[in-house]
């Protein structure tokens with residue numbers, strides 16, 4: 001425990017125990033080589049010392065053993081000067097709690113990248129990352145937000161899972177998010193007895209099942225008796241429009257349905273639905289209501305990004 005006086009304590013606005021603390025662009029990090037990582041020495045060294053106006057955090061690396069480090073926060077008085085003395089300093093994570101890790105693939109400005117690096121040292125509550133551009137940042141108390149992506153294939157790979165990965169790779173405004181995937185192969189839903197004929201939404205979907213004749217709804221195939229429709233609710237509507245009736249048998253693979261039927265799904269869920277034309281939906285009819293967000297079947301990356309923001313509880317004023 002680091003001692004600092006009451007006046008100084010009020011100058012720090014950060015709760016050192018809160019999850020996923022990382023610097024924003026307004027709270028820059030500087031790196032300093034120091035002879036001692038003892039907490040008292042760090043507080044004495046940086047409290048009152050002149051620092052660049054935007055520096056709020058110092059990664060103190062041991063001169064002789066640069067892989068050892070500690071994280072120091074500076075309290076700053078309002079000042080327009082380029083450099084000014086820190087009003088106080090406190091240790092946010094001591095040498096025993098920090099790990100200094102190099103990862104040339106990690107962008108230190110992206111929380112999910114920092115969280116990925118943090119997996120290398122689960123025994124440390126503060127991960128300092130030297131990443132791309134040789135930039136240094138940190139993640140204190142890594143606690144990635146778990147999100148399950150539910151999607152249906154083929155075609156493969158899952159478009160939604162791929163979009164989520166691409167968004168997280170660039171999202172500077174999101175907390176760290178840990179994705180798990182629940183990808184359902186629609187062919188596995190075609191249970192015995194095998195249908196004589198199967199109608200799937202479109203040829204591009206790539207559904208092929210050995211021994212089963214497959215027709216594609218978007219080609220408005222001639223209807224054969226005893227056919228099974230493997231598709232979402234939109235496909236069922238189209239089937240009715242084309243043929244004036246439902247298929248003899250319908251296998252509905254809408255993720256909305258799969259989510260509702262899976263009580264083991266809990267936590268935050270992101271999925272997509274054929275009936276959604278644009279924007280996000282927070283379905284209230286699911287037992288996972290409040291923690292599930294649906295995007296349109298053909299969601300844009302912007303919609304996927306917005307859905308992740310919504311699930312992670314990122315407020316507009318963030």
Ligand SMILES: [Zn+2]
Nearest residue numbers: 254273274275
């Ligand atoms: Zn749907």
